[in-house]
Amino acid sequence: MKKFSFLPPTLLAVVLALGLGALAHNISGGKLADDFQLVSAHSQTFTDQEIQGAADAVIRSFKNNLSGATMTELRYVDSNASVSSEDWAKDYGAEQGVFFYSDFTTDEFFAPRNNLNPNDTYEYHWYVVRSDGGSWNVVNSGQG
Numbered sequence: 001m002k003k004f005s006f007l008p009p010t011l012l013a014v015v016l017a018l019g020l021g022a023l024a025h026n027i028s029g030g031k032l033a034d035d036f037q038l039v040s041a042h043s044q045t046f047t048d049q050e051i052q053g054a055a056d057a058v059i060r061s062f063k064n065n066l067s068g069a070t071m072t073e074l075r076y077v078d079s080n081a082s083v084s085s086e087d088w089a090k091d092y093g094a095e096q097g098v099f100f101y102s103d104f105t106t107d108e109f110f111a112p113r114n115n116l117n118p119n120d121t122y123e124y125h126w127y128v129v130r131s132d133g134g135s136w137n138v139v140n141s142g143q144g
Contacts, residue, residue: 032059033070037072053136057128072104075101107119127141
């Protein structure tokens, strides 16, 4: 008769703890650093409230999609806003567009999944659009 072997209870507890920790980490989403800053010079295109609304859309997207990353700074760039001279928002079927850069650091879970180095800082860009004065939506983001 064959004897079945089981993991010792201590080893089983460690494996479960690591697995649950990784799962909780993946569910938690991206986060903002304690000293997070939204940097925005005066805009000739949008009001402070409009920029804040677009920034809120970026932060929501970041928190939902970049688990294991910590955003340290978000920068609004008025010269890259969608205006008549370079109306990139129309490429996304929208009337207005806002462009942001962000800096974020990676952790030991996020970095390997995304071919990045743990505990390094990276820059990300965000395209955010709206129409008819409606809600801002992130339509494109990434490095480069």
